[in-house]
Amino acid sequence: xxxxxxxxxxxxxxxxxxxxxxxxxxxxxxxxxxxxxxxxxxxxxxxxxxxxxxxxxxxxxxxxxxxxxxxxxxxxxxxxxxxxxxxxxxxxxxxxxxxxxxxxxxxxxxxxxxxxxxxxxxxxxxxxxxxxxxxxxxxxxxxxxxxxxxxxxxx
Amino acid sequence: xxxxxxxxxxxxxxxxxxxxxxxxxxxxxxxxxxxxxxxxxxxxxxxxxxxxxxxxxxxxxxxxxxxxxxxxxxxxxxxxxxxxxxxxxxxxxxxxxxxxxxxxxxxxxxxxxxxxxxxxxxxxxxxxxxxxxxxxxxxxxxxxxxxxxxxxxxxxxxxxxxxxxxxxxxxxxx
Numbered sequence: 001x002x003x004x005x006x007x008x009x010x011x012x013x014x015x016x017x018x019x020x021x022x023x024x025x026x027x028x029x030x031x032x033x034x035x036x037x038x039x040x041x042x043x044x045x046x047x048x049x050x051x052x053x054x055x056x057x058x059x060x061x062x063x064x065x066x067x068x069x070x071x072x073x074x075x076x077x078x079x080x081x082x083x084x085x086x087x088x089x090x091x092x093x094x095x096x097x098x099x100x101x102x103x104x105x106x107x108x109x110x111x112x113x114x115x116x117x118x119x120x121x122x123x124x125x126x127x128x129x130x131x132x133x134x135x136x137x138x139x140x141x142x143x144x145x146x147x148x149x150x151x152x153x154x155x
Numbered sequence: 156x157x158x159x160x161x162x163x164x165x166x167x168x169x170x171x172x173x174x175x176x177x178x179x180x181x182x183x184x185x186x187x188x189x190x191x192x193x194x195x196x197x198x199x200x201x202x203x204x205x206x207x208x209x210x211x212x213x214x215x216x217x218x219x220x221x222x223x224x225x226x227x228x229x230x231x232x233x234x235x236x237x238x239x240x241x242x243x244x245x246x247x248x249x250x251x252x253x254x255x256x257x258x259x260x261x262x263x264x265x266x267x268x269x270x271x272x273x274x275x276x277x278x279x280x281x282x283x284x285x286x287x288x289x290x291x292x293x294x295x296x297x298x299x300x301x302x303x304x305x306x307x308x309x310x311x312x313x314x315x316x317x318x319x320x321x322x323x324x325x326x327x328x329x
Binding site for chain 2: 085
């Protein structure tokens with residue numbers, strides 16, 4: 001189990017750094033079509049910010065409520081990605097060919113833009129949830145062979 | 156050119172340090188710095204997206220995973236007892252290096268417009284990306300539109316890795 005960190009400096013810094021990191025992650029996801037970055041990197045940055053939150057405040061703190069909620073969304077990102085492809089299929093086109101994505105009043109290029117945006121959100125959600133899930137799996141203990149003083153205290 | 160030689164020296168030094176150091180925690184940190192200098196190499200070569208991923212995943216998330224894993228095992232297991240290097244390695248590895256250098260001599264020059272990867276479909280992607288998808292970043296449009304089926308399967312791989320880690324490591328906990 002991960003225990004909350006007891007240093008006031010780390011906690012005060014975490015309150016500043018974690019929202020900034022999340023904001024930067026969202027920026028990377030939504031700016032990925034115009035600059036470096038994209039869904040994968042943005043999702044990893046979001047996951048890192050939430051791992052930082054559980055390392056600093058602990059799993060049961062009110063600051064880590066978001067992590068508990070996010071963990072229920074395992075597979076949602078994949079569903080968004082495949083769902084966009086399926087919508088293209090339903091609209092009469094090929095799987096993941098966003099040009100047939102049935103949105104009224106959009107030319108094919110704009111539809112592709114929208115499709116890329118949506119699938120990037122899907123990839124980001126998948127990567128973020130998986131990152132947090134792996135970090136929690138690695139820090140969970142089996143119960144036996146745990147020696148005292150060997151536990152992670154705040155990273 | 157001025158940055159390339161110091162970067163190469165730092166890369167080789169950090170890679171050798173990560174292998175030679177006795178303590179696994181130190182090796183993880185040296186590996187993180189190796190990833191960071193590798194990210195600088197990627198951005199020097201113009202592959203900014205790859206550099207971004209290398210810096211975020213290699214130097215950030217992978218280091219956190221390694222550290223969480225190392226804190227989970229007992230401290231005596233994080234020290235490496237290294238067996239002596241076999242005599243054949245001193246002969247075989249330089250031979251392998253010579254073979255690799257001989258093979259690398261035949262590779263196309265970096266940025267050669269006539270090399271096979273530049274002449275097949277990448278020219279079409281570069282020309283048509285903006286008008287097809289309104290996406291100025293060609294890497295994103297290739298990943299998410301032209302080759303989105305590959306990306307879908309990669310997303311499945313990431314999802315599966317998370318599920319497999321949870322199945323293997325979370326025993327009896329929530």
